[in-house]
Amino acid sequence: MKAALISIDALDWEDLPVFRKARNMGRILAHADAIRSEAITPAQTYPCHASILSGSYPSRTFVIDNLSHPERRWQYCRSSIKCPILTDAARSSGLTTAAVCFPMTACADIDYLVPEIWTEREGDDSDPLFSSACSEKGYGYYLRHKAKLDWMRTPGMDLFASSVFVDIVKEQKPDIALLHLSYLDHQKHLHGPLASDVPHAVDFIDNLLGSVFEALSSDYIIFITGDHAHRAQKGSVDISIEGISVHPTGQSAEIYLDGISERDAISKLAAVDGIAKVYGQKELASLGLPPSFDIFAEAEDGYVFTPNGKVTASGHGYVGSEGPYPPFIAINAPCRFRTDRCSIVDEAPTILSLFGLKLDGADGKCLF
Ligand SMILES: [Zn+2]
Incomplete structure (x- = not known):
């Protein structure tokens, strides 16, 4: 038995009717088991992928944004996730693993x-x-396909990722293979929150997936997930309060206090236009967040915290439980999911269960 997990960045449950009409995804989805999967908080790409990989909330992964604080550097490295991940468990039991642009x-x-x-x-x-x-x-494999890369931009990154993935799967047949595609997310940021807003991105991804599904063939149980979905945006939240520093995480923000009491900060933040809710440090655990900052602020629907005031058409970083929700999809699985809703933290435990493996201490549960 072999398993593949394909993360289509920003894939929303509400996008599935559009993808069902696409040639390759339509064929796959006709035989799929699909349920809604709740993103973690904040619904940002790196925190969500850390939770997908580890089966745990940020309270265990300690990944709370794409960028580190206070340096604001991209957290590319495995070492930024502070707990075991799916591939660790697979490798330690002798399975072969692959990950491309994950x-x-x-x-x-x-x-x-x-x-x-x-x-x-x-x-x-x-x-x-x-x-x-x-x-x-x-x-x-990087050297073989690096000419397709266009620095950090998509669709070059997705063309590179799918080409590398297809070759690894065909030539090496790893037991567990992970792939991440970003173009849908990048285009939603520019044009709107749903797949119907970006039909060109749906077509592009569906074409790539044709080769990916062909390479995986019936040898693999295929899982498809989104990391988060998108909400439309129209305005930015502007915070300028002495003693408060803001680390924006899209439609939410981590707040760090210096020389101001939590009570004062909360009352001042609650009065700022565009802020819907403010969580003190004792409430962070209820959101699955670690106590590594002081206050969590949630934007009103349509608003975003930005470092530069720039507002894109659509974005994320919302409180995961409030939705919108990505899907979690299984194809060729030996049994159906026993629920119609899950969290992205359930995905790694579910995949590992096929091999009789567990992630020690993980928050998520097996869905079979
Ligand atoms: Zn993402």
Whole structure:
């Protein structure tokens, strides 16, 4: 038995009717078991992928944004996830693993690893970076397909990712294979929250998935997930309060206090236009968040916290339980899901259960 997990960034449960009409996804979805999967909080790409990989909330992964605080550097590396992940459990039981452009896997213990990573400046030679971040067996696949990369941009990144993934699957047949595609998310940010707003992205991804499904064939149980969905945006939240520093996480923000009491900060933040709710440090655990910052602020629907005031048409970073919800889809699984709703933290325990494996201490549960 072998399993593949394909993360289509920003895939929403509400997008499925559009994908059902696409040639390759339509064929696959006709035989799929699909349920709604709740994102974690904040519904941002790297925190969500850390939780998908680890089966745990940010209270265990300690990943609360794409960017580190206070340096604001991309958290590419496996070492930023502070608990075991799916591929650790697989490797320690002797299974072979692959991951292609899957966030937060750089330098992970994965047999065929080509992570999602890019140079700090466009145009810099990316060979040294990939050489240090890929596995030895993955680096050759990077070299084979690197001409498709266009720095951090999509759709080049997805073309690269799917080409590398297809070759690894066909040539190496790893027991567990992970793939991440980003174009849908990038286009939703520009054009709107639903797949129907970005039909060109749906067509592009569906074409890539045709080759991916062909390579996986019936040898693999295929899982497809989204990490988060999108909400439309129209305005930014502007906070300028002495003693309060803001680390934006899209439609929410981590707040750090310096010389101001929590009570004062909460009352001042609650009066800011565009803020819907403010959570004090004792309430962070109820959101699955670690106590590594002071206050969590949730934006009103349509509002976003930004470092530069720039508001895109659509975005995320919302409180996961409030939705919208990604789907979790299984194809060729030996049994059906025993529920119609789950959390993204249930996905790794479910996949590992097929191999009789568990992730020690994980928050999620097996869905079979
Ligand atoms: Zn994402």
